Amino acid sequence: MSPFMEKMLLLLGVLCCIQVTTALMCYDCNSEFDPRCGDPFEPYSIGEVNCSKQEPLEHLKDKYKPTLCRKTVQKIYGKTRIVRGCGYIPDEHTDTKCIRRSGTHDVAAIYCACTKDLCNGANSPVAKWMMLPLVFAAGLALLLNSRHTIRFQSS
Secondary structure: OOHHHHHHHHHHHHHHHOOOOOOOEEEOEEOOOOHHHOOOOOHHHOOEEEHHHOOOOHHHOOOOOOOEEEEEEEEEOOEEEEEEEEEOOOOOOOOOOOEEEEOOOOEEEEEEEEOOOOHHHOOOOOHHHHHHHHHHHHHHHHHHHHHOOOOOOOO
16 A cells, blocks of 8 residues: 555544534533632633533423523522523523523522633623724724824923
């Protein structure tokens, strides 16, 4: 066999071993049991979970697979609890903004959903990305301002 064919077979063998994965990693915790899960979030030793390997919820077993990370802030009778984990059903607000829901007297919740790995550690799904244009605009303003400063001469 020629050296070229050997290299081609080796390359083909390596390519066959590569697996394409669609696993989504999310933080999985509840501030009721672990205060580091609250805000400010301390992810240093918080559990991460591969959502595709999670046991499906009984009522969603044959309908949906986990495709997003979720952060829920629940406020019930003045007590706040934050729950982070896998989510199953995306909506039009996924990756864009959080949804606030109010229930009966003194019950409220905020739901945030996002589709990137470990994105449920942020305060909101767009918090990191909204800062980039702001920082860029501030830098541009400083640059333009420094070139057009008025210099006063003393007499």
